[in-house]
Amino acid sequence: MKKTLSVIIYTAIIVLFTAVVSCGATLLFVAAGQLNNGETMTITLEDYELLQRYQKLSTLSEALDLYYYEDVDQEVVENGAAYGMVASLGDPYSTYLTSEDMAALMESDSGEYVGIGGTFLTDPEDGSMVITRIYPDSPLSQTDAQVGDRLYAVNGEVILGMDSNSVAAMIKGDAGTSVTITLLREGEQREYTITRERVEVIDVDYRMLDGDILLVNLGAFSTNADTAFAEAIEYGQKQDMKSLIIDLRNNGGGDSLVLENIADLLLPEGTIFYTEDKHGNRETFTSDAKYLGLPIVVLCDGNSASASEVLIAALQDYELATIVGTTTFGKAIGQSTLTLNEDGSGVYLTTIRVYSPQGRNWHGVGLEPDVVVELPDELASNPISRNDDNDLQLQEAIRILQGQTQGTDAA
Secondary structure (H helix, E strand, C coil): CCCEEEEEEECCCCCCEEEEECCCCCEEEEECCCEEEEEEEEEEHHHHHHHHHHHHHHHHHHHHHHHCCCCCCHHHHHHHHHHHHHHCCCCCCCEEECHHHHHHHHHHCCCEEEECCEEEEECCCCCCEEEEEECCCCCHHHCCCCCCCEEEEECCEECCCCCHHHHHHHHCCCCCCEEEEEEEECCEEEEEEEECEEEECCCEEEEEECCCEEEEEECCECCCHHHHHHHHHHHHHHCCCCEEEEECCCCCCECHHHHHHHHHHHCCCEEEEEEECCCCCEEEEEECCCCCCCCEEEEECCCCCCHHHHHHHHHHHCCCEEEEECCCCCCCEEEEEEECCCCCCEEEEEEEEEECCCCCCCCCCCCCCCEECCCCHHHHCCHHHCCCCCCHHHHHHHHHHHHHHHHHHHC
C-alpha cells in the first residue's frame, strides 16, 4: 500500500510537527497553531521526504540571514545554492544559469555577439577551457593567442573549474569595454587586455582545390551554418566537383538541428543518430533518400567534439567517408536548456546519451580516424599557420580522393 500524508493546514507559521502513526499506515501530522477551516491536503510520503530535504536549504538560508556577521544578499545565496546543486553532479557540461547567463546563451546562438571572438571547449579531465577557434578579424585574432591555449583567468579571477557559461558571461560585455584574459601555453602565462567588439560568427568557408575537390571548413554547427553548408555544396556542383573534403578540426559542436540539416545532405535514407535518456526513452533522427553520393574525406582532431563526432560516426557507419586525422574529443552526451521560473533563470543539463546509427557511443574515448595523420605541434595548435603546402592531413585527404576519382574514371 502506498503511504500518504494528511497535513492539516494552519494560518499560523508551522514550526514544529508531532507525528502520530495510525494503524492504516497513514501519517497524520498535527502542529501547534490555529486551524484554518480544518482544510486538509494529502501528499505522498515521497513528496513529504522531498520537502524535508529542501527544508534544510530554507533553514540554512535563514541562519545565514540571522547570524552571519554581515548583511546577506539572498539572491546571491540562492544562486550560489543552485550552482552548487548542479555542480555536485560532477558533470562539466551541466550548469545553473542565472537570467543573465540565459540571455548570454541566447545571444551566442543568434549569429553574432559582443566579445573577443573565440570559442572554448571544457576539458573534462581537468576542468580547464581550451581555445578551439579564433574568428577571423576578431579582437582575439589581433593577438598572438592560439588554438590550444588554455584559459587561466578573466580579469584576474582564476576560472579553473568554473562552468563555461559563467566564464563566457565574464568575457562578454558592452562594445568598447575591455577584458583581461590570462592564457596558459606550455605552462607559461600570457596576459592580454582586449577591447570587446561585436563579433560576427562565420563558421563556414569553402573553395575549390585541384582535382575538382570542394573543401568546406565547418568551424561549428552554429546558427545558419546549415544554410551556408548547402550554399557551399551548390557552389561545388556548379564547379563540377567530383569529391568533397569536410574540415571538422577544432569544431566543438553546436546546434543539433543544424547537424541534422547538414547530415541530411550527405547521408542516404535512414538514421543519423539516436538518443536515450536514463529512463530508456529513445528519439531517432533520420535523413531522407536524397544525398550527395560523392567520395568524401573528413578531417578531424582532438578538438572535434559533440555534433562533429555525430556526423563522423554516421559517415563511418554508412561507409560513405574516409576519416583522416587524430582521435576525436569524445563527447557523446547531449544537453538541454530548461527554464526554471519567471525570473528567467534556468539550467543547462546533460539529459541524454548519443548513439551512432549502429549503436556506438564514444563518450570519454573519442572516435578513431580511418587514417591517422599527426600534425607538428605548431600547426596543430595554430590553424592560421596551415596552408596547402604544410597541412599533412589535408594533403592526405587530397591524395585519397584523387586515387578514388581516378579509379572511378578508369572503370
